[in-house]
Amino acid sequence: MRAFPTVGESEGRAPPFPRKGGRGGRTAARLCALALAALASVSSPALAKPRRIVSLNQCADELVLRLADRDAIASVTWLSQDPRNANMATAAAGLPANNGLAEEALAYHPDLTLAGSFTERSTVALLKQVGARVVEFDVPETFDGVRRQIRDVAALIGEPERGEALIADIDRRLARIPVDANRPPLGAIILRPNGFTVGPGSLVDEILQRAGMANLAAQLDLGPYQQVPLERLVALDADVLIVDSDRFAAPSLATEALGHPIVAALARRMKVVSLPSRLWTCAGPALADAVQTLAAATAEVRAREGRN
Amino acid sequence: MSAALIRAERAYWPLAAALGGLTLAATFASLAIGYVHLDVFAALNDVAHGRASLPALVLVELRLPRAALGCAVGFSLGLTGAAMQGLLRNPLADPGVVGVSGGAALGAVVVFYSGLAGAFSLALPLGGVAGALVAALALYALVGRGAGTMTLILAGVTINSFAGALTALALNLSPNPYAAFEIMFWLMGSLVDRSLPQLWLALPLMLAGWALLMSSAPALDALTLGEDTATSLGFDLKRLRLTLVAGSALAVGGAVAVTGAIGFVGLVVPHLLRPFVGHRPGRLLLVSGFGGAIVLLGADIAVRLLPIHPELRLGVVTALIGAPFLLTLIDRMRREA
Numbered sequence: 001m002r003a004f005p006t007v008g009e010s011e012g013r014a015p016p017f018p019r020k021g022g023r024g025g026r027t028a029a030r031l032c033a034l035a036l037a038a039l040a041s042v043s044s045p046a047l048a049k050p051r052r053i054v055s056l057n058q059c060a061d062e063l064v065l066r067l068a069d070r071d072a073i074a075s076v077t078w079l080s081q082d083p084r085n086a087n088m089a090t091a092a093a094g095l096p097a098n099n100g101l102a103e104e105a106l107a108y109h110p111d112l113t114l115a116g117s118f119t120e121r122s123t124v125a126l127l128k129q130v131g132a133r134v135v136e137f138d139v140p141e142t143f144d145g146v147r148r149q150i151r152d153v154a155a156l157i158g159e160p161e162r163g164e165a166l167i168a169d170i171d172r173r174l175a176r177i178p179v180d181a182n183r184p185p186l187g188a189i190i191l192r193p194n195g196f197t198v199g200p201g202s203l204v205d206e207i208l209q210r211a212g213m214a215n216l217a218a219q220l221d222l223g224p225y226q227q228v229p230l231e232r233l234v235a236l237d238a239d240v241l242i243v244d245s246d247r248f249a250a251p252s253l254a255t256e257a258l259g260h261p262i263v264a265a266l267a268r269r270m271k272v273v274s275l276p277s278r279l280w281t282c283a284g285p286a287l288a289d290a291v292q293t294l295a296a297a298t299a300e301v302r303a304r305e306g307r308n
Numbered sequence: 309m310s311a312a313l314i315r316a317e318r319a320y321w322p323l324a325a326a327l328g329g330l331t332l333a334a335t336f337a338s339l340a341i342g343y344v345h346l347d348v349f350a351a352l353n354d355v356a357h358g359r360a361s362l363p364a365l366v367l368v369e370l371r372l373p374r375a376a377l378g379c380a381v382g383f384s385l386g387l388t389g390a391a392m393q394g395l396l397r398n399p400l401a402d403p404g405v406v407g408v409s410g411g412a413a414l415g416a417v418v419v420f421y422s423g424l425a426g427a428f429s430l431a432l433p434l435g436g437v438a439g440a441l442v443a444a445l446a447l448y449a450l451v452g453r454g455a456g457t458m459t460l461i462l463a464g465v466t467i468n469s470f471a472g473a474l475t476a477l478a479l480n481l482s483p484n485p486y487a488a489f490e491i492m493f494w495l496m497g498s499l500v501d502r503s504l505p506q507l508w509l510a511l512p513l514m515l516a517g518w519a520l521l522m523s524s525a526p527a528l529d530a531l532t533l534g535e536d537t538a539t540s541l542g543f544d545l546k547r548l549r550l551t552l553v554a555g556s557a558l559a560v561g562g563a564v565a566v567t568g569a570i571g572f573v574g575l576v577v578p579h580l581l582r583p584f585v586g587h588r589p590g591r592l593l594l595v596s597g598f599g600g601a602i603v604l605l606g607a608d609i610a611v612r613l614l615p616i617h618p619e620l621r622l623g624v625v626t627a628l629i630g631a632p633f634l635l636t637l638i639d640r641m642r643r644e645a
Contacts, residue, residue, distance in 0.1 A: 193486060194486070195500070195501060227617070227618045229342075229343045229500065229501065229619070230370055230501045231342055231343045231344055231366055231370050231371075232343045232344055234362065234365065234366055234370070235343075235344040235362065235366065237362055248483065248484040248485070248486075249483040249484065250421060250422075250423055250482050250483045250484040250487065251420060251421060251423055251425070251426055251484065252421070252482070252484040252486035252487045252490060253420075253486070253490050253493055254484075254486035254489075254490065255484070255486060257501055260369070260501060260503050261369055261503050261504060261505065262365060262366075262369035262370060265360065265365050266365065268360060269360065269362070269365075
């Protein structure tokens with residue numbers, strides 16, 4: 001199983017919350033999260049609508065902000081208040097922010113705490129130990145997984161109709177994007193901070209397919225870490241290069257790598273698309289925006305090919 | 309003059325020429341070896357005809373800056389190690405061991421993460437030079453002339469850990485979520501995905517540093533006869549010290565600002581080559597520069613060939629070789645004392 005990182009965890013990006021443990025710890029955490037996610041997907045209808053929801057994960061933030069009543073939300077993560085990196089920053093503004101720590105969550109006396117599979121293990125363990133109701137969510141790997149997750153969260157917060165409406169909205173937007181199934185897909189490769197790419201078997205893969213592209217990272221022997229020297233990415237000779245366009249308040253080596261001169265040089269050979277990672281990181285309607293942007297790039301490349 | 313000295317005298321230029329040739333060969337090998345197969349000559353042909361083919365792009369934008377920086381940074385480290393060992397008359401003086409590289413990393417980190425380098429790109433290597441200069445001056449103030457090995461090492465340890473702590477602090481203060489995870493680059497160094505603009509930023513400063521250090525060769529040779537004799541031969545020792553400190557700061561500061569601190573090159577290389585130049589510190593400079601370039605290019609080729617991904621930091625490789633070397637050196641000095 002290769003989960004697409006929630007907030008860019010396994011792509012070397014800062015974890016949304018402090019998280020100890022190395023490689024082994026991450027694998028263990030994922031296995032644990034898988035088991036818990038399976039439990040979480042069994043809906044528990046007997047409970048009343050939660051009134052003090054605390055979210056410790058940026059993707060959970062987005063769903064809670066879209067689905068729950070505002071006065072039922074006790075706290076979301078600080079990450080969701082940054083308009084550069086969050087889709088719901090306007091809605092999150094003014095809500096109490098947390099850094100994903102157990103004691104912060106407990107201070108709100110939550111009746112429902114949502115955590116991601118990359119949330120600090122000790123935080124989740126501690127919350128459970130004191131009897132808090134913690135539900136963990138894994139990162140969806142398919143559009144079906146996205147629908148399932150929206151349904152699960154909507155059920156948990158007692159708003160199943162809003163969940164169905166959100167799913168219908170996403171499906172409607174996706175349906176509007178034309179599919180040209182007769183033509184072979186364009187080869188695409190993704191460049192994210194620190195020279196990370198996105199491997200096969202993720203939601204991103206399905207988004208690429210939907211937009212008429214095939215992820216060339218499948219040709220690379222990536223292993224569990226998806227960090228690739230630029231040289232190997234370039235040598236794939238893709239039709240489309242998708243560059244993460246996240247912007248931060250200060251520079252870092254990780255993001256500087258996206259501005260390597262070879263990216264500008266490649267723009268003369270292939271279509272380079274800038275895409276903020278917030279569009280295709282979490283379950284939500286922004287996924288349709290990502291598909292739309294990429295489908296437009298596909299159409300542009302094909303039109304150019306047609307002329308030549 | 310002893311027979312050994314005469315032999316070393318005769319062998320100097322052939323040795324320098326051989327090491328220079330090896331440096332060129334290693335630079336070419338670094339161009340030719342990488343993660344994907346690249347026909348260097350076909351790529352060069354494309355470059356010459358102005359064709360922006362994929363091999364040409366990989367060669368010019370990725371392989372060339374990597375090989376050239378490997379060569380120049382290795383030369384800087386080897387040369388500076390030899391010069392500092394001559395100045396402090398101590399075989400353990402190396403920019404990494406005594407904290408000059410750590411100071412350079414701190415200077416570069418402050419300039420880069422504050423965003424100053426984004427506004428004015430030359431600020432990055434200048435920040436590295438300023439940090440290296442402060443560390444070198446602090447070292448010289450602490451150690452002075454002819455201090456014992458113990459004082460030198462203790463001063464180096466102190467400067468290194470202080471600079472390392474401040475570097476970590478500066479990275480933690482950055483609002484960029486990636487920054488805190490980048491200390492490995494600055495403390496262990498790497499040539500991954502370097503670019504031509506970085507080469508053009510660092511190279512002029514390194515060249516200036518090399519010129520200053522090389523110009524001190526006659527004075528360094530005279531210094532082996534004792535300070536009084538050197539002064540009576542007409543060498544201005546105060547000026548020599550200033551030249552060497554400034555030259556080291558330029559060479560190491562420029563290098564570290566674009567590749568991070570890479571340790572032990574300046575320690576191992578001069579030590580290995582010293583017997584071949586008749587223990588003359590002035591003659592050790594150029595050959596140590598070439599030796600440093602060969603070692604660093606070799607290490608950088610090795611990290612790309614090793615089946616470890618993401619690739620090892622260069623400082624890891626040089627420390628794996630250098631640290632046991634330093635230990636045996638200390639052990640030998642202890643037994644000779």
